[in-house]
Amino acid sequence: MTASTLLLEALWPLLVFGIPLALFAGIGRSSSPARERAPISRWAWADLYGNVREGLRVSSQHSALSLLVEDTPAPTTPGPGNPPPLDSH
Numbered sequence: 001m002t003a004s005t006l007l008l009e010a011l012w013p014l015l016v017f018g019i020p021l022a023l024f025a026g027i028g029r030s031s032s033p034a035r036e037r038a039p040i041s042r043w044a045w046a047d048l049y050g051n052v053r054e055g056l057r058v059s060s061q062h063s064a065l066s067l068l069v070e071d072t073p074a075p076t077t078p079g080p081g082n083p084p085p086l087d088s089h
Contacts, residue, residue, distance in 0.1 A: 021048075021052055023055070024051075024052045024055030024056050024059065025048060025051040025052045025055055026051075026055065027054075027055035027058055027059060028050070028051035028052060028053065028054030028055030028056075028057075028058065029051045029054075029055075031054055031055070031058045032054070
């Protein structure tokens with residue numbers, strides 16, 4: 001096993017998990033006002049968790065699926081004033 005292969009196997013969790021966590025933490029941090037942001041050097045685990053959680057929330061609010069769900073009208077129950085749709089087969 002070469003040194004580069006060993007290094008790659010040791011660092012793949014950092015690439016797979018670390019980069020997305022850093023991305024969502026950055027999104028979450030930038031979504032709060034600048035005066036409320038703690039410096040990154042003073043972050044505790046709770047700050048990291050809160051920023052990642054906020055980043056996920058902000059990202060999911062502006063996703064294509066979220067916009068599609070918001071544009072879809074609520075289903076209605078069939079009744080006398082609202083007949084069921086006819087099949088077009």
